[in-house]
Amino acid sequence: MAVLGGSHGGFFTTHLNGQAPEKFCAVATRNPACNLALMVGTTDIPDWCYVEAYGTDGKNRYTEAPSLEHLAIFHSKSPISHVLKVG
Numbered sequence: 001m002a003v004l005g006g007s008h009g010g011f012f013t014t015h016l017n018g019q020a021p022e023k024f025c026a027v028a029t030r031n032p033a034c035n036l037a038l039m040v041g042t043t044d045i046p047d048w049c050y051v052e053a054y055g056t057d058g059k060n061r062y063t064e065a066p067s068l069e070h071l072a073i074f075h076s077k078s079p080i081s082h083v084l085k086v087g
Contacts, residue, residue, distance in 0.1 A: 006030035011052070011079065018082025036074035040066055053077045 003024055005013035010032025017027045033039055033052075040049040050058030053073050061070070075081055 002026035002028075004028040004030075005032070008033065010034075014079035015082070018079045018085055021086045032079070034078060035080040036078045037071045040071075040074060049074055 001024055003013050003016055004027070005011075006029065010029035011034070013027060013029050014032050014034050017024055036049045036053055040046045043049070046064070047059065047062045050062045050070075052058070053070070054061050063070075066074070
């Protein structure tokens with residue numbers, strides 16, 4: 001099976017591949033969001049990172065200066081946290 005996606009679809013695509021790499025023979029992404037911890041400081045939609053990490057409560061947690069705790073949560077909720085499972 002193959003999977004592909006771009007932007008937010010790339011976020012899902014890389015999550016799928018990272019969490020179930022044995023299911024896919026081909027994966028393609030275009031401008032995916034792979035690391036929320038890095039993205040939050042460089043994107044024009046940092047609030048999206050909070051919502052992806054915390055669900056709807058992310059709207060209440062949003063700040064322009066994320067704490068180390070937030071950054072750790074962002075990383076754990078990112079596709080990049082599963083990269084070692086991909087062969």
